[in-house]
Amino acid sequence: MSIISFFQIWLQGDSLKPLDRSFAQWFRFQGGPTTKSHPLLKQKEAWNQVRWVIRNVEGWIKKDIEKIHCPADFLRLARKNLATLESWFAQNPVQNSGAGTQKYFSPPWLYKFFQNRLNHPLPAFPQFLTFEPGLFIRLNGPQHLESVTVELAEQKFTLTKPAGHFGFPQGWCWEIQGHRSAYLLETHQQGRWEIQDWGSQAAILKLPLRSGQKLLDLCAGEGGKTLALAERLGTKGVIWALDIHANKLEVLKKRCGRAGFFTIRPLAWDGDRVPSLGKEVPKNLFDGVVVDAPCSASGTWNKDPEAPLRTFPSDVEELANIQKHLLDEGWRNLKAGGHLLYITCSWMIEENELQTEAFLGRQPQCALISQEYLTQPGGGLYYTALFLKKTD
Numbered sequence: 001m002s003i004i005s006f007f008q009i010w011l012q013g014d015s016l017k018p019l020d021r022s023f024a025q026w027f028r029f030q031g032g033p034t035t036k037s038h039p040l041l042k043q044k045e046a047w048n049q050v051r052w053v054i055r056n057v058e059g060w061i062k063k064d065i066e067k068i069h070c071p072a073d074f075l076r077l078a079r080k081n082l083a084t085l086e087s088w089f090a091q092n093p094v095q096n097s098g099a100g101t102q103k104y105f106s107p108p109w110l111y112k113f114f115q116n117r118l119n120h121p122l123p124a125f126p127q128f129l130t131f132e133p134g135l136f137i138r139l140n141g142p143q144h145l146e147s148v149t150v151e152l153a154e155q156k157f158t159l160t161k162p163a164g165h166f167g168f169p170q171g172w173c174w175e176i177q178g179h180r181s182a183y184l185l186e187t188h189q190q191g192r193w194e195i196q197d198w199g200s201q202a203a204i205l206k207l208p209l210r211s212g213q214k215l216l217d218l219c220a221g222e223g224g225k226t227l228a229l230a231e232r233l234g235t236k237g238v239i240w241a242l243d244i245h246a247n248k249l250e251v252l253k254k255r256c257g258r259a260g261f262f263t264i265r266p267l268a269w270d271g272d273r274v275p276s277l278g279k280e281v282p283k284n285l286f287d288g289v290v291v292d293a294p295c296s297a298s299g300t301w302n303k304d305p306e307a308p309l310r311t312f313p314s315d316v317e318e319l320a321n322i323q324k325h326l327l328d329e330g331w332r333n334l335k336a337g338g339h340l341l342y343i344t345c346s347w348m349i350e351e352n353e354l355q356t357e358a359f360l361g362r363q364p365q366c367a368l369i370s371q372e373y374l375t376q377p378g379g380g381l382y383y384t385a386l387f388l389k390k391t392d
């Protein structure tokens with residue numbers, strides 16, 4: 001069956017589903033190898049074709065593009081133009097995909113939005129959307145290097161150190177490539193390593209840490225950064241891992257169990273006020289706080305080709321309000337002399353520099369220690385700001 005059948009199915013939904021996940025489901029339905037495989041790993045070429053079509057979508061609904069104001073508009077127009085897409089496919093055999101196309105997907109409203117708001121040279125952004133994302137891993141301890149290397153080699157995965165070394169600790173940040181599901185490898189199931197973006201690993205290193213410290217991770221989610229923190233902290237100390245989504249914390253608990261990390265305390269909260277955490281953390285004051293805030297994720301949109309179709313300026317405004325609240329709440333629970341690390345994977349200044357500037361304005365006791373964009377090899381952008389709570 002051709003890729004066009006995938007698009008037909010994708011466009012039938014009531015809402016715009018994440019393309020990556022829909023593609024994995026479709027591929028499985030076609031008799032693809034596994035259920036949990038990372039689609040980029042197992043069907044790189046087909047996935048590239050899908051990404052290529054999305055980047056050209058602007059072309060085949062060009063005459064209507066100004067009428068798109070929300071994802072539902074896109075779905076309606078795309079369905080209406082399905083015949084055009086089919087004939088376009090007939091004239092552009094998919095085997096010729098990938099190379100050569102300079103087009104990128106950019107609805108005009110989004111383009112203007114970025115033009116007005118990005119503090120990066122604009123040509124870089126569309127180019128970035130075409131980058132093929134890499135797959136990075138982090139070992140849960142350098143002692144696992146040998147067994148992991150052996151299994152990856154047996155399973156015909158390549159394991160390389162990416163460019164941009166960044167002073168990663170031993171065992172951190174390897175890039176892997178292979179043709180089967182990385183998640184299903186035995187050493188992964190045993191909790192010896194995690195899949196984690198280069199930028200996510202680099203970001204968490206920004207927080208100064210000492211053994212025995214008490215840390216608060218306000219947006220722990222499934223625990224990508226929490227586990228990295230735990231690996232850095234060692235057996236002494238404690239990390240309270242909060243998130244508003246209890247189901248994400250269930251995944252975090254499983255990962256902690258597999259990796260053998262006993263310093264992490266998962267807790268679901270309402271996102272409003274951090275509840276009292278008892279005697280372990282007197283007065284709820286922590287040595288360090290991480291706010292890995294919900295954001296537009298525009299810094300990782302190269303993994304998510306249809307994300308620009310789902311994102312509008314109003315979403316960024318809403319997210320910026322949540323980020324503001326989380327920063328203030330994290331600050332309230334930080335000791336004098338402690339550090340707060342703010343992280344996003346966004347390109348937008350509202351979520352990054354402007355957020356930082358406003359925070360400094362609200363908190364007179366706050367000193368900005370560093371503010372940085374971390375550019376992942378092969379695409380992917382993370383923003384970090386590190387704040388110190390002054391003691392005087």
Ligand SMILES: C[S@@+](CC[C@H](N)C(=O)[O-])C[C@H]1O[C@@H](n2cnc3c(N)ncnc32)[C@H](O)[C@@H]1O
Binds near residue numbers: 223225248272295326
């Ligand atoms: C960028 S993700 C965190 C990713 C995670 N730290 C990791 O490294 O895997 C942001 C998290 O914030 C949570 N979140 C979303 N809305 C929130 C809100 N209003 N208040 C607090 N947390 C929220 C989400 O559930 C999500 O897990």
